[in-house]
Amino acid sequence: MERYNRVVKPARARPLDYATLAEWRYQLRLLLGRRETAARAAGVEPQQYVMLLQIKGLEARGAVTIGKVAERLQIRHHSAVELVDRLVERGMVARRRREGDRRQVMVMLRPAGEVKLRRLALNSLAELRAEAPALLATLRRLLRHANGRGR
Secondary structure, eight states: OEETTEEOOOOOOOOOOHHHHHHHHHHHHHHHHHHHHHHHHTTSOHHHHHHHHHHHHHGGGSOOBHHHHHHHHTOOHHHHHHHHHHHHHTTSEEEEEETTEEEEEEEEEOHHHHHHHHHHHHHHHHHHHHHHHHHHHHHHHHHHHHTTOOO
16 A cells, blocks of 8 residues: 555454453543542542643643643643632632733642642552553553563
């Protein structure tokens, strides 16, 4: 088959490792489910926790805009605005218009958001330390299979 002026051999049909792929998705879902439960137990919705985490994680890269966090959460801009509105009401984030481009709205953590995020992030890291071996073993099986080396 010719593609972009070069000949490309069709990929050999390999059997797919559905069992390992299903296990990987299951382990990820369990991890995310536990994080969602922990966020609710700490008094925030899971999306609010992820928003706080993305704001903190993006700080070192410069101004954090609603557009940037919308991209990171893979949600629409107006949904990010609603999340920010709720976090502003709770005193966890602040927002302000960007100097020089008033169309952009920057968001930053407030002390209450920092405290909530730190507690949840520490819990997340502890859980990852416990779950990492199983997650890595499953991921390695998937990669070996994807690279044609079987189990």
